[in-house]
Amino acid sequence: MTPAGSVQDLPAPDSDELSALLRRNDLRVVYRVLYESRGEPLTMNQIRQRVIALTGTNNSQTDRRVRDLRDVFDIRTDQRGRDHFYLLKGRRAEPRDRRGGLSAAGRARVFQDYGGRCAWCGRTPKEDGVKIVVDHIVPLDLGGPDREENCQLLCEEDNHAKQARFAEHKDRAEAISKAINHEDVHLRIGELLKALKGTEVPIDLINLVAREENRGDPTRRLRELRILGWTVKVRKEREGKRTLSYYTLEHAEPWPDEGPGPVIRRAENERRRSRKRRAG
Numbered sequence: 001m002t003p004a005g006s007v008q009d010l011p012a013p014d015s016d017e018l019s020a021l022l023r024r025n026d027l028r029v030v031y032r033v034l035y036e037s038r039g040e041p042l043t044m045n046q047i048r049q050r051v052i053a054l055t056g057t058n059n060s061q062t063d064r065r066v067r068d069l070r071d072v073f074d075i076r077t078d079q080r081g082r083d084h085f086y087l088l089k090g091r092r093a094e095p096r097d098r099r100g101g102l103s104a105a106g107r108a109r110v111f112q113d114y115g116g117r118c119a120w121c122g123r124t125p126k127e128d129g130v131k132i133v134v135d136h137i138v139p140l141d142l143g144g145p146d147r148e149e150n151c152q153l154l155c156e157e158d159n160h161a162k163q164a165r166f167a168e169h170k171d172r173a174e175a176i177s178k179a180i181n182h183e184d185v186h187l188r189i190g191e192l193l194k195a196l197k198g199t200e201v202p203i204d205l206i207n208l209v210a211r212e213e214n215r216g217d218p219t220r221r222l223r224e225l226r227i228l229g230w231t232v233k234v235r236k237e238r239e240g241k242r243t244l245s246y247y248t249l250e251h252a253e254p255w256p257d258e259g260p261g262p263v264i265r266r267a268e269n270e271r272r273r274s275r276k277r278r279a280g
């Protein structure tokens with residue numbers, strides 16, 4: 001952990017890291033000017049001239065851009081005589097974010113966690129020329145939180161494919177957002193199935209509320225619901241290269257008072273013991 005307020009490395013102006021940090025090109029241009037003039041800081045007027053030289057347009061918003069950059073970067077002002085010089089010192093350890101939600105540093109951490117690769121196809125801007133976006137695993141309009149834990153990197157192509165796939169669930173948004181707010185993964189999946197009882201729920205939607213992408217196993221969670229006495233019917237269908245599974249809830253049991261976790265663990269231990277007994 002870097003202590004709050006301390007200086008972190010500055011990303012290069014052309015880096016993917018900077019693109020993830022600053023989505024707007026006008027901010028990246030001003031950043032470039034500040035980055036390149038660290039040895040000899042410039043006045044606001046000089047910064048403006050450099051921006052005009054780089055973009056070919058007269059942008060009167062340069063001082064505002066510098067102010068915006070200060071949410072993410074530590075920019076010192078040095079007064080000499082009547083002039084103020086702007087020096088880019090480093091990155092803020094805990095960036096300010098006036099809009100709330102995912103901060104620029106949060107976006108940068110997501111970028112680092114995923115190594116700049118699309119979580120679905122593994123492609124990168126450098127190797128494959130794709131554009132990478134920060135994607136909310138549970139979409140915001142389905143009640144997903146605007147936080148790092150709910151974010152991944154996707155290439156633009158996969159991001160569009162994902163959006164298309166979830167557009168059909170928009171009318172179920174209320175049931176879905178209620179379900180995904182439970183602490184326990186079995187409750188999230190189970191409550192979703194209950195809310196949509198009698199309809200076929202695609203595995204994609206179950207993955208979505210499970211919120212365990214890349215680390216969990218939602219189909220195992222469904223088996224565990226069966227341990228609790230639930231009946232869930234499965235239908236498999238080929239769709240292009242993938243086989244998609246659809247789940248229909250036929251019977252649900254009330255949740256155990258102690259929560260589903262301990263009951264499932266006891267049942268699994270018991271099964272393991274009896275398997276050993278048989279083997280021995």
Ligand SMILES: [Zn+2]
Pocket residue numbers: 118119120121122123154155156157158
């Ligand atoms: Zn991709």
